[in-house]
Amino acid sequence: MGKYGIIGFGYAAINAVDRIRGLDPKGDICVFEMAHGAVNPMLTTYYVAGKIDESRLTPFGSMDELAHKYGFRVIPERVSKLDVDTLTINYGHGEERFEKILVATGADPFVPHISGDEHLSERIFPMRTYEDAIRMRMYLGRHPIHDAVVLGASMVGIKIAELLAERDVEVTIADLADRMFATAADKKTSSILQDMIAAKGICSRFGVSVRSISEDGIVLSDGTFIKSDILCVCIGTRPRIEIARGVLNTNKAIVVNDRMETSASCVYAGGDCCEALNLCTGETGIVGLWANAAAQGQTAGENMAGGDAAFGGSLPSNITHFMGIDFVGIGFPNQDDTAETIKTDTGYFRFGVLNEAPAVNMIGEPTLSGVVKNIAATKLRKPNASVSLFSRSKLMNHLNRLEIDRITGGNDAEK
Numbered sequence: 283m284g285k286y287g288i289i290g291f292g293y294a295a296i297n298a299v300d301r302i303r304g305l306d307p308k309g310d311i312c313v314f315e316m317a318h319g320a321v322n323p324m325l326t327t328y329y330v331a332g333k334i335d336e337s338r339l340t341p342f343g344s345m346d347e348l349a350h351k352y353g354f355r356v357i358p359e360r361v362s363k364l365d366v367d368t369l370t371i372n373y374g375h376g377e378e379r380f381e382k383i384l385v386a387t388g389a390d391p392f393v394p395h396i397s398g399d400e401h402l403s404e405r406i407f408p409m410r411t412y413e414d415a416i417r418m419r420m421y422l423g424r425h426p427i428h429d430a431v432v433l434g435a436s437m438v439g440i441k442i443a444e445l446l447a448e449r450d451v452e453v454t455i456a457d458l459a460d461r462m463f464a465t466a467a468d469k470k471t472s473s474i475l476q477d478m479i480a481a482k483g484i485c486s487r488f489g490v491s492v493r494s495i496s497e498d499g500i501v502l503s504d505g506t507f508i509k510s511d512i513l514c515v516c517i518g519t520r521p522r523i524e525i526a527r528g529v530l531n532t533n534k535a536i537v538v539n540d541r542m543e544t545s546a547s548c549v550y551a552g553g554d555c556c557e558a559l560n561l562c563t564g565e566t567g568i569v570g571l572w573a574n575a576a577a578q579g580q581t582a583g584e585n586m587a588g589g590d591a592a593f594g595g596s597l598p599s600n601i602t603h604f605m606g607i608d609f610v611g612i613g614f615p616n617q618d619d620t621a622e623t624i625k626t627d628t629g630y631f632r633f634g635v636l637n638e639a640p641a642v643n644m645i646g647e648p649t650l651s652g653v654v655k656n657i658a659a660t661k662l663r664k665p666n667a668s669v670s671l672f673s674r675s676k677l678m679n680h681l682n683r684l685e686i687d688r689i690t691g692g693n694d695a696e697k
């Protein structure tokens with residue numbers, strides 16, 4: 283029976299606690315959470331859009347419900363210090379010692395410096411936390427919004443653009459990259475998506491950031507003025523690693539091994555606050571994905587409770603539904619030389635090949651995303667692995683033999 287301190291309670295921590303409790307039914311688990319906790323950040327844009335109510339932001343249950351289900355204590359405070367020699371957690375005016383500690387502090391939305399009068403900061407909206415979602419929905423409910431700029435043309439920004447367009451707001455989406463979904467789509471796919479959103483009335487500006495905000499609008503980094511009542515900032519996150527700095531080995535995020543152990547004995551980390559092995563590059567770095575947070579949390583929890591689990595790495599993937607469009611990016615599809623476009627009844631496929639595994643972009647084929655992602659992940663781990671008849675038959679509904687062979691490497695045992 284152990285004594286476990288969990289710092290932060292997002293999806294990584296929920297998964298860790300689930301594993302700890304499975305292996306150690308009587309252990310003492312104490313969760314430190316400085317904000318709302320147990321939130322699925324992916325649902326924030328649905329809440330702002332009015333598509334779900336507040337309770338759905340915590341789809342696994344509230345903190346109280348989860349504390350009851352798993353039998354853990356909650357200290358609703360920010361952890362200010364971690365002593366890895368004595369395994370002591372400091373919070374507010376208290377401190378407590380543990381046998382095992384998990385750092386699962388997630389990530390903060392990145393908001394660059396934007397000049398302008400201080401009172402205008404109330405018109406700048408990042409989107410990550412429960413509090414961000416409540417604040418933006420309240421603001422939209424109380425202020426007439428006619429024009430908006432959304433900074434960031436990827437999975438979060440496009441959802442914000444969608445919900446504003448649904449309220450008849452004139453939306454301009456801007457990004458420092460030269461195109462939409464720059465890290466998940468290849469150039470051809472980006473261009474197809476850009477045409478699709480332009481047809482839906484969304485303006486876009488690429489290769490620019492935001493310089494300043496005024497009463498009437500914002501000025502882009504190239505000097506262009508855009509009329510705007512609000513500015514939404516969706517340009518990614520930065521791992522929350524203040525408490526780890528100086529006490530744990532960190533790069534851009536906390537460094538962990540495949541057991542999710544940090545550089546300090548009995549201290550583990552999981553989720554957006556730590557690095558992960560990227561199966562496409564073979565290197566470790568920030569991944570920032572839901573499935574990755576779950577797998578890392580499970581691995582950490584199992585090992586903390588005396589099990590023996592290893593995290594196999596993460597396949598970068600982006601599955602986003604917006605404005606009636608389904609976009610899927612799996613692997614690193616930035617390979618314009620090798621990728622080819624296949625038009626299907628409902629959309630497009632783009633295939634590239636990376637490390638002998640498919641790097642895929644799909645538009646309009648959401649039912650296939652899981653199958654293709656599994657094939658890609660399997661092939662990255664074992665290039666000669668065969669593809670199941672189930673996977674192949676799902677692909678056959680959309681693609682011809684040659685195209686399927688490109689995805690599977692022609693290596694399906696059950697053809």
Ligand SMILES: Cc1cc2nc3c(=O)[nH]c(=O)nc-3n(C[C@H](O)[C@H](O)[C@H](O)COP(=O)(O)OP(=O)(O)OC[C@H]3O[C@@H](n4cnc5c(N)ncnc54)[C@H](O)[C@@H]3O)c2cc1C
Binds near residue numbers: 291553601
């Ligand atoms: C709008 C949006 C859309 C997204 N869409 C997708 C998507 O389509 N697909 C996908 O795979 N991923 C998506 N993501 C990313 C995904 O949600 C995250 O990767 C995942 O939620 C990370 O979980 P986590 O537990 O590591 O961190 P978090 O959910 O950030 O949880 C960390 C928790 O730690 C708490 N905390 C932090 N510091 C302290 C401290 N010092 N003391 C106490 N508590 C602390 C925080 O309050 C928070 O509750 C999206 C994210 C957002 C914001």
